[in-house]
Every structure is written in structure tokens, then in C-alpha cells.
Amino acid sequence: MTVIAAPHELDEPLYPAYMPTLTDEIFPEHEPFEHDDPALRADPSFPNLLGPKTIVKNVTPLFGTELDNVQLTELSSAGLDELGLLVAQRGFAVFRNQDWKDSGFKKQLDIARHFGPLHKHPVQPRPATETEIAVIYQSAAEVRRINYWGNRVSGVNWHADQTHERQPPAVTFFGVLENQGWCGGDTIMSDSVQAFNHLSPVMQNMLIGLRAIHSSNALTLKAKKEGDALRREAVNTPHPLITQHPVTGDKVLFVNEVFTTSIEGMKVEESDNLLKFLFAYIARGADFQARVKWEEGTVIVWDQRRAQHSATLDTPHDKRRHMIRITPLGGKPIPATRD
Numbered sequence: 001m002t003v004i005a006a007p008h009e010l011d012e013p014l015y016p017a018y019m020p021t022l023t024d025e026i027f028p029e030h031e032p033f034e035h036d037d038p039a040l041r042a043d044p045s046f047p048n049l050l051g052p053k054t055i056v057k058n059v060t061p062l063f064g065t066e067l068d069n070v071q072l073t074e075l076s077s078a079g080l081d082e083l084g085l086l087v088a089q090r091g092f093a094v095f096r097n098q099d100w101k102d103s104g105f106k107k108q109l110d111i112a113r114h115f116g117p118l119h120k121h122p123v124q125p126r127p128a129t130e131t132e133i134a135v136i137y138q139s140a141a142e143v144r145r146i147n148y149w150g151n152r153v154s155g156v157n158w159h160a161d162q163t164h165e166r167q168p169p170a171v172t173f174f175g176v177l178e179n180q181g182w183c184g185g186d187t188i189m190s191d192s193v194q195a196f197n198h199l200s201p202v203m204q205n206m207l208i209g210l211r212a213i214h215s216s217n218a219l220t221l222k223a224k225k226e227g228d229a230l231r232r233e234a235v236n237t238p239h240p241l242i243t244q245h246p247v248t249g250d251k252v253l254f255v256n257e258v259f260t261t262s263i264e265g266m267k268v269e270e271s272d273n274l275l276k277f278l279f280a281y282i283a284r285g286a287d288f289q290a291r292v293k294w295e296e297g298t299v300i301v302w303d304q305r306r307a308q309h310s311a312t313l314d315t316p317h318d319k320r321r322h323m324i325r326i327t328p329l330g331g332k333p334i335p336a337t338r339d
Contacts, residue, residue, distance in 0.1 A: 013139075015101070015177045018324060020125030020135040022229040027120045027131070029232075030165060035116055035331035037170070039084035039247045048079035049086065059094065063191040063307075064290045066094040072111060072173075072299060073103045080114045083301060087171060088247035091191050092302035094292055100299050101177050105130055108173070108326060115171050116328035119162055122232040123219055127324075138321040155313035158190060158282050159258035160304045161327055164216040164235045168304065170330025175299035175323060182319035187292045187300065190308040194288035195281070196242060196253040207253075208338050210241040212275075214259040238264055240335035245305055251336045253278070256308055282308065294323075305330060 013019060050056065055068035065086065072095055075083065087093050100108060109132060112118060118132035125135045161169050174187070196204065217234040224230060241263065243254040257279040263271040292300055302309065304327070315321050 013178060013320060013322060015322060017105075017129070018127050018133070018135060018177055018322065020137045021128040022125055023231070024229060025131075025231055027122065027231040029235075030117065030119070030167065030329060032166065033117060033329075035167065035170065035246075035329070037084065037246055037330070038081040038115060039088045042081040042085035043078065044085065046082045046086065048076055049082035058090075059092075059290045059292070062194060063091045063288065064094070064189060064292075065090045065092075066096070068096060070095060072098055072100050072301075073107060075111075077114065080111065084115060084171065085247065087301055087303040088245065088306065091193070091307040092189055092290075092292075092300055095299045095301070096295060097297045098175065098299045099297075100173075100175055101297065105133070108324075109133070112171075112173050112326040112328050114328075116330055119165070119169055119327040119329050120231070121162075121327075122216065123222075123228055123230055125229070132326065134325045134327070136321070136323040136325065138315060139319075156188070156283070156310045157258060158279070158308050158310050159256040160192075160254075160308050161325075162216075163239065163254070163256060163259045164214040164237050165329065166235075166237055167329050167332050168214075168239070169327045170305060171301060171303055172325060172327045173299060173301055174325045176294050176296060177324060178320055178322040179294060179296055180319045180321075182315055182321065183293070184312065185294060185315040185321055186312050187294070188310045188312060189290045189292065189302065190282055190285060190310075191288040191290075191306065192253045192282075192308055193245070193248075193250045193306055195285055196251045198285070198288065199253075204242070204251075205338055208242045208251075208336050211238045211264040211335075212241045212255055212260050213238055213262045213264065215261045216259065217261070218258070236261075239333045242336040243305070243333040244336040246331060246334055250306070252306055253282070254305075254333060255279070256282070305333070 053069045057066045215236045
């Protein structure tokens with residue numbers, strides 16, 4: 001069966017400046033820096049984030065919050081500080097009907113840069129003029145994204161972004177530019193704080209103190225195999241398997257199936273089987289997961305140090321899906337200690 005491109009594919013996308021570009025430039029390693037987390041200076045009563053007309057809805061009792069009648073582009077510096085605290089406490093925040101998508105590169109980057117230096121993705125497409133924005137694009141004529149995991153039975157792929165970095169991401173801004181009325185393509189979120197808390201005290205104490213290797217090797221090998229842009233070679237970094245969140249102090253299960261490859265000091269079978277258990281546990285943990293549906297003007301902000309996520313690659317073949325992600329980096333992960 002031949003899939004015929006829908007007529008709208010002959011039209012220009014609504015945001016041509018944000019169309020994906022694969023480039024051959026080389027990005028250097030991110031320079032070490034002291035992370036000044038804005039959440040640590042935030043007012044915990046949220047007076048600059050939550051106004052009298054703000055409607056607050058919890059996505060689940062412990063994880064995720066949706067805020068109505070708040071415009072990200074209108075938040076003051078103090079309001080952005082409070083946003084950082086909110087997502088540290090709740091994992092992620094959903095904003096609807098945002099003008100963020102029309103605010104331009106500079107405003108979008110300035111908002112994200114409030115939270116830390118911006119990550120440059122080693123393989124993902126970017127706009128032609130910007131190196132700190134990642135583009136997620138699918139159309140009827142370009143279905144590579146939905147076939148990205150074509151050799152697997154499911155495209156669900158739990159991860160926090162770029163955990164191989166020496167200083168992994170702190171938060172992420174992820175928003176819709178154009179959706180052409182499709183449904184599907186939801187983002188599933190998983191709470192790594194609850195994931196730790198649900199484990200038995202015996203398992204918790206066993207995991208605390210271990211270190212795991214996070215590697216971008218699979219990412220770079222896939223880019224080389226498929227002829228994609230490769231702007232950095234693979235990075236391999238050890239991080240604590242259980243971290244302490246720098247804002248809330250919560251213990252976090254800091255492993256993910258995309259980047260975590262082994263546990264230091266363990267033999268191969270020990271490491272493989274422990275990670276296999278943890279990955280399966282995270283994947284089936286529906287009682288600490290949440291699902292977010294995308295609408296025109298939706299932006300999700302999440303704390304990468306607490307929340308994992310996965311795309312669901314079920315968007316229809318005859319619709320355009322155009323989104324962008326901007327990701328500030330944070331501090332080095334803090335090892336948790338036994339109580």
C-alpha cells in the first residue's frame with residue numbers, strides 16, 4: 001500500500017524558521033559551571049506565578065500540575081524562580097493556550113536560560129539559525145520519527161534527557177508549534193521520586209551508594225549508521241544510582257533505559273539483571289505515571305532530575321506534528337545517603 005501525502009503537505013508549515021536542519025558542525029564538551037538553581041530563591045507561596053485568576057489542577061495527587069490563565073512569556077524573574085520550585089515539587093507543569101510559540105527565538109531562549117546554560121543536542125535536528133533548540137517534526141511526507149524504533153514492538157522509551165552529560169539537564173521546555181488537529185503523540189511522564197519510595201527499605205539501602213554509567217554511545221552509533229548529524233562523539237559518565245534532589249531533598253531513582261548501561265563494580269550478569277529489573281519496574285509503574293495530551297499552544301515544563309518521560313509514536317500519518325524542546329543544564333547529581 002502506498003501512502004499518498006495529504007494536500008496540506010504541499011503548503012508551507014506555519015513555522016518555517018523552525019524547520020529541522022541536520023548540520024555537520026562539531027559541538028565541544030559543555031564547560032563545567034556552578035549551577036545557581038532559581039528554585040532555591042523562590043517564594044514558596046508562589047505569589048508571582050499564581051495570580052487571582054490562575055486555575056490549578058493536579059494531574060495526579062503527587063505528580064504533575066496544570067496551570068490555566070498563566071502566560072510563560074509574561075512571568076517575571078521571580079515568577080520563573082517559582083516555576084522552578086513548582087516543577088521540583090510536582091515534577092512537571094502543563095500550560096495551555098500559550099503565546100510562547102509565537103514569541104520568537106530570543107524570548108524562548110531567554111526564558112529557558114533563566115534556569116541554566118542551554119544544552120546543544122549532539123544528533124537531533126535543530127532550526128537552521130539556532131543551536132540550542134531541538135526540533136521534533138513529523139508530516140505525511142516525513143514519517144521517519146514514527147518509524148524511529150521500527151525494529152521494536154513498542155516505541156515507548158523511558159528516559160530523562162541527556163543523562164550522559166557531566167552536568168545533566170535541570171528542566172526542559174517542550175512546546176507545540178503546529179498540530180493540525182491531530183490527537184495522539186501523548187507524552188507519558190514517570191515520577192522517579194515515587195519510584196524510589198515504592199521500593200522496599202532493603203532494596204533502597206542496597207541501591208544507595210551505587211554508581212551507574214550513563215552513555216550516549218547508542219545515540220551516536222545510530223546517528224552514524226543512519227547518516228544523521230553527529231556533532232559530538234559518545235560521552236560516558238558515572239552518576240549516583242540514587243540521587244538527592246538539590247531543591248526538595250527527595251531521593252530519586254536515577255536510572256533510565258536509554259542512557260544507563262551498567263553499574264560500577266558489578267559483574268556483567270549482576271549489573272544487567274539489576275538494571276533489567278529497574279527498567280521493567282519503571283516501565284510498568286502506572287501508579288506513579290501521568291499522561292499529557294497535546295493541544296495547540298501547549299507547553300510542558302518538567303524537572304529532568306525527577307521526571308522521566310516517553311513519547312507515544314501513534315500520531316496519524318496525514319498530519320503535521322511540529323514541536324520544539326529547549327533544555328537548560330543543571331548541577332552534578334548529588335549522591336543520596338542512607339537515613
